[in-house]
Amino acid sequence: MGKNIDMDSSDFLKTGYRFIDWINGYLTNLENLPVLPGVKPGEIKRSLPQSPPEQPENFDQIISDLNEIIVPGVTHWNHPKFMAYFNSTSSSAGIFAELLSAAFNTNGMLWKTNPASTELEELTLNWLKELLGLPEDFWGIIYDLASNSTMHAIIAARENVEGYSIREKGFGGVKNMPRLRLYASEQAHSSVDKSAILAGIGLEGVRKIPVDDQFKMIPSELEKAIAEDKKNGWLPFCVVATIGTTSTTSIDPVNEIAEITQKENIWLHVDAAHAGIAAIVPEMRNILNGCEHADSFVVNPHKWMFIPIDISVLFTRKKEVLKQAFSLVHEYLKTDEDDEVTNFMDYGIQLGRRFRALKLWFVIRYFGREGLIKLIREHIRLAQELKNHIDENPNFERLAPVPLSTICFRTLNPNFSDDEGLNKFNKDLLAKINDSGELFLSHTILNGKFTIRITISGLRTEQRHVQEAWELIDKEYKILVNT
Numbered sequence: 001m002g003k004n005i006d007m008d009s010s011d012f013l014k015t016g017y018r019f020i021d022w023i024n025g026y027l028t029n030l031e032n033l034p035v036l037p038g039v040k041p042g043e044i045k046r047s048l049p050q051s052p053p054e055q056p057e058n059f060d061q062i063i064s065d066l067n068e069i070i071v072p073g074v075t076h077w078n079h080p081k082f083m084a085y086f087n088s089t090s091s092s093a094g095i096f097a098e099l100l101s102a103a104f105n106t107n108g109m110l111w112k113t114n115p116a117s118t119e120l121e122e123l124t125l126n127w128l129k130e131l132l133g134l135p136e137d138f139w140g141i142i143y144d145l146a147s148n149s150t151m152h153a154i155i156a157a158r159e160n161v162e163g164y165s166i167r168e169k170g171f172g173g174v175k176n177m178p179r180l181r182l183y184a185s186e187q188a189h190s191s192v193d194k195s196a197i198l199a200g201i202g203l204e205g206v207r208k209i210p211v212d213d214q215f216k217m218i219p220s221e222l223e224k225a226i227a228e229d230k231k232n233g234w235l236p237f238c239v240v241a242t243i244g245t246t247s248t249t250s251i252d253p254v255n256e257i258a259e260i261t262q263k264e265n266i267w268l269h270v271d272a273a274h275a276g277i278a279a280i281v282p283e284m285r286n287i288l289n290g291c292e293h294a295d296s297f298v299v300n301p302h303k304w305m306f307i308p309i310d311i312s313v314l315f316t317r318k319k320e321v322l323k324q325a326f327s328l329v330h331e332y333l334k335t336d337e338d339d340e341v342t343n344f345m346d347y348g349i350q351l352g353r354r355f356r357a358l359k360l361w362f363v364i365r366y367f368g369r370e371g372l373i374k375l376i377r378e379h380i381r382l383a384q385e386l387k388n389h390i391d392e393n394p395n396f397e398r399l400a401p402v403p404l405s406t407i408c409f410r411t412l413n414p415n416f417s418d419d420e421g422l423n424k425f426n427k428d429l430l431a432k433i434n435d436s437g438e439l440f441l442s443h444t445i446l447n448g449k450f451t452i453r454i455t456i457s458g459l460r461t462e463q464r465h466v467q468e469a470w471e472l473i474d475k476e477y478k479i480l481v482n483t
């Protein structure tokens with residue numbers, strides 16, 4: 001045997017300490033970095049060699065490029081003033097778990113190919129279920145992202161329709177059967193449409209249900225749509241309700257929606273990708289009211305639970321349907337334990353799987369239920385406080401309720417009375433704010449109005465950051481309104 005061309009153990013230790021130092025420096029210095037990089041498209045690619053190195057390079061060279069070229073091109077999701085979209089921040093416990101997961105480098109497709117990852121996944125998902133107060137009979141599986149969790153739920157819902165056998169025949173082989181229809185609110189995430197594309201339902205198979213003035217699905221409109229579709233020969237098969245919509249974090253009335261899906265015998269999937277985690281906080285538990293009736297439910301620990309991306313969890317009470325939809329076991333994958341254990345490959349598209357349960361386990365243990373409650377509760381408190389500042393300021397107009405920690409608003413300008421002018425003004429204001437490098441906010445459109453969105457759910461976001469954010473917004477507003 002020749003010399004191992006990977007690092008020897010003393011180099012590994014030296015380099016390892018160096019990287020831990022590096023990460024520590026990075027995390028402690030985050031606040032001094034611009035949250036949004038000031039790079040132009042193509043700049044990063046052009047700064048690096050266009051061909052791979054012929055000769056081995058050492059970590060001095062690699063770290064130098066990391067510092068000079070990569071860091072200035074990173075959008076710092078861990079930054080305390082990253083308040084755009086929905087946060088995904090990584091805690092130290094999550095970082096260490098990722099490191100170990102790469103070191104183990106297991107593929108948990110079968111129980112046998114890593115009993116620890118399989119059983120830790122089963123255990124930690126039971127913990128998560130308990131933390132969120134979800135029903136006992138929910139069974140969970142980890143996927144990468146909510147889009148994928150929802151896709152699996154919708155394909156299971158399709159499998160659940162009697163008499164179709166689309167898994168076997170494909171849509172082309174299904175004769176004289178009504179077209180399938182799926183329902184979600186106008187505010188539902190685009191992953192619902194993407195899932196419909198993938199499941200062969202097609203975009204025409206997705207019917208968007210109107211929302212009320214708080215951006216919640218109107219159950220009577222859902223009922224009407226289902227009745228109308230049935231009359232016109234469609235087969236309603238699935239409703240997706242959202243807890244914490246992407247624009248405003250509105251919460252669909254799941255109890256009322258569940259009454260309809262139960263009556264109609266339709267699969268109910270709940271998308272709680274971002275907001276679901278807030279149910280760890282006892283006084284927020286009620287956001288999940290009605291979810292006990294769901295057939296499937298998605299939540300992303302990588303969003304508000306301080307676990308590095310990616311980890312999404314799908315819970316379902318129809319585990320056997322999910323399995324029926326996806327299981328295909330070739331001879332080489334059969335094991336002696338198949339009857340006693342979970343082989344997660346049976347419940348989805350992917351065969352191989354990363355050891356993601358490790359980071360869920362580390363983070364829950366590191367913070368404990370109490371630690372998580374404290375962090376999330378504080379985010380909600382900070383957001384409610386900021387909401388009050390916005391409400392008290394006559395130059396600002398809030399555009400949606402704030403059930404959690406996301407605030408939607410725009411600013412007013414005496415020079416414009418119409419939406420068109422205000423839309424441009426607010427868009428310019430947002431660009432100014434984001435160009436400052438001190439704060440990153442995102443936007444949406446609500447009832448034709450350009451809306452600025454602030455979300456407070458980052459691990460490192462404290463009162464002073466929210467205060468600074470508010471001062472910056474107000475300052476940029478005053479500059480812009482006077483130019």
Ligand SMILES: *Cc1c(COP(=O)(O)O)cnc(C)c1O
Pocket residue numbers: 086144145146147148189191242243244245246271272273274275300312
């Ligand atoms: C974030 C989010 C998604 C998409 O999540 P990914 O994990 O990025 O696929 C879907 N729905 C809602 C409500 C979300 O907040």
